[in-house]
Amino acid sequence: MAKKLPEVDVVLVGLGWTGGILAKELTEAGVKVVALERGAMRSPQQDFTVPRIRDELRFSSRNDLTQNTQRDTLTIRNNVSQEALPMRRLGSFLPGEGLGGAGAHWNGVTWRWNDTEFKIRSRYEERYGKKYIPEDMTIQDWGITYAELEPYYKNSNARRAFPAGPAICAGRSSPAVIRSKVRAPATTRCRR
Numbered sequence: 001m002a003k004k005l006p007e008v009d010v011v012l013v014g015l016g017w018t019g020g021i022l023a024k025e026l027t028e029a030g031v032k033v034v035a036l037e038r039g040a041m042r043s044p045q046q047d048f049t050v051p052r053i054r055d056e057l058r059f060s061s062r063n064d065l066t067q068n069t070q071r072d073t074l075t076i077r078n079n080v081s082q083e084a085l086p087m088r089r090l091g092s093f094l095p096g097e098g099l100g101g102a103g104a105h106w107n108g109v110t111w112r113w114n115d116t117e118f119k120i121r122s123r124y125e126e127r128y129g130k131k132y133i134p135e136d137m138t139i140q141d142w143g144i145t146y147a148e149l150e151p152y153y154k155n156s157n158a159r160r161a162f163p164a165g166p167a168i169c170a171g172r173s174s175p176a177v178i179r180s181k182v183r184a185p186a187t188t189r190c191r192r
């Protein structure tokens, strides 16, 4: 028989990055929150200590931190005339599973977009002319600007305990911020 649990203000489905940040913000504001997570519970002592965390076969080859595609998966089709079929083998898109979601195995790189990237269509048109982008190409500017987003970048970095301020990445000056304890991949290594 179904068990009736005490009522709460908010129920989050999934406790990855988005759910985790929302849970923190909401509970700090005094809202009662329950999160439903489809994957396993995790704790730093149990799950992120050596030697367990060095198990390459388990994590890299067998994708132990990602969605189990034998149990439940995404479907994919290349065009609308095809039947969507389950994607049993994960590729570069690795949906997270378990407490922390994909945030439990991300690379820790927290790039900020620069102003130009929000105005990609306008910038191409300014430089190469209106006809440069083919008519059937749907590329467009974002509905927000860097200036509008900046306070949220700052807030997000503070919430996630990233150091604030610019870092120098891959030989060019960039307003990217990188988590101090995590090594970035060689191509995007940053120094502060």
Ligand SMILES: Cc1cc2nc3c(=O)[nH]c(=O)nc-3n(C[C@H](O)[C@H](O)[C@H](O)COP(=O)(O)OP(=O)(O)OC[C@H]3O[C@@H](n4cnc5c(N)ncnc54)[C@H](O)[C@@H]3O)c2cc1C
Residues within 6 Å of the ligand: 013, 014, 015, 016, 017, 018, 019, 036, 037, 038, 039, 093, 094, 095, 096, 097, 098, 099, 100, 101, 102, 103, 105, 106, 107, 108, 109, 110, 111
């Ligand atoms: C290998 C890798 C490296 C990455 N590196 C970076 C990086 O360096 N910088 C960066 O900015 N981003 C990076 N990302 C991307 C980043 O991790 C994701 O964008 C981010 O985690 C997405 O957050 P989310 O809350 O949307 O989803 P997730 O963090 O995946 O959380 C979703 C959660 O919901 C749960 N869930 C799903 N469906 C249900 C359901 N029906 N019921 C209950 N629970 C459910 C899942 O189990 C999961 O825990 C990386 C991703 C991967 C895979």
